[in-house]
Amino acid sequence: MQAYEFINNLIPPLKVNDKAKMALSWMEEIRTNILPVVKDGSFLGFLSDELIYTLNNPDMRIGDFEFDSPTCFVYLDKHIYDVIKTASENGVNMVAVVDRENQYLGVVTMEDAIGAFADTLSIQSHGAVVILSMFMTDYSLFEIARIIETENAKILSSFISNDPLDDSKIKLTLKLDKSELRHIKATLERFGYKIIDHYQEEAGVSEEKDRIGNLLRFLDI
CATH class of the missing domain: 3.10.580.10 (CBS-domain)
Structure with missing residues (x-):
């Protein structure tokens, strides 16, 4: 790269x-x-x-x-x-x-x-995106990955940026290998993580259009 x-x-x-x-x-x-x-x-x-x-x-x-x-x-x-x-x-x-x-x-x-x-963010890979807000002191990708893996899912890529809703926090964007987020969201919230947005794949969306759309969401453009 x-x-x-x-x-x-x-x-x-x-x-x-x-x-x-x-x-x-x-x-x-x-x-x-x-x-x-x-x-x-x-x-x-x-x-x-x-x-x-x-x-x-x-x-x-x-x-x-x-x-x-x-x-x-x-x-x-x-x-x-x-x-x-x-x-x-x-x-x-x-x-x-x-x-x-x-x-x-x-x-x-x-x-x-x-x-x-x-390509580095695994945007072409099938799966959903979940975005968390947290204090930097609470950030542990190992712990978050462990929680997500209890729902038989894995993190394909992650991206950290400033949380637009709170300057004292970060926004963690995760690309997962699962399209269904209901149980994953519930488990993350049970462990105290705040989910501020999520994106799930929709049937019938062209791969090229979906790739660009997901990238813009990752970058918050």
């Missing part, structure tokens, strides 16, 4: 001597609004179609533009989580990947990163 594994080789880097009109042509062809800019193998930042249209000079050299997000890069061996975090911090839909000598290797798009992130 390292960044270099998800480099999208279909997205070309712009060079400083390229022209703005070529950048727009490439953006239209690959359906993106930004492209990375590279000089002598070093990543300089991203150029957006918005800036090109604003300056309205199709023959302008790429090197004469001001680039966005020059720090929007990760090292090749960083986890895919770091790619998503970096993209979120910079507000862009792709992240440059460089080696330890800061030489540009390519970019990872958010579409590819989120797909990889979904």
Whole structure:
């Protein structure tokens, strides 16, 4: 799950001597609004179609533009989580990947990163999602897993985030290998755990649509 594994080789880097009109042509062809800019193998930042249209000079050299997000890069061996975090911090839909000598290797798009992130959360696996709210001091995945396993279920993946209902608590999202939650919910509540939401699979929902929907629920987007 390292960044270099998800480099999208279909997205070309712009060079400083390229022209703005070529950048727009490439953006239209690959359906993106930004492209990375590279000089002598070093990543300089991203150029957006918005800036090109604003300056309205199709023959302008790429090197004469001001680039966005020059720090929007990760090292090749960083986890895919770091790619998503970096993209979120910079507000862009792709992240440059460089080696330890800061030489540009390519970019990872958010579409590819989120797909990889979904796989790590077992989102494609059949089962339900349950979300708990608790104080961090009460958090023990071992204990929660033990309780869930008494109902012949297992935790496929877990995700911790801040509880939007209480700043002093965390929200624990669990993907389980069972679709039926009634007995699991009752057992968790009997042990004092507060369930703030849950999602069960519905028959007839396409796998691709369900995969994206479940991912957005995981990320609270």
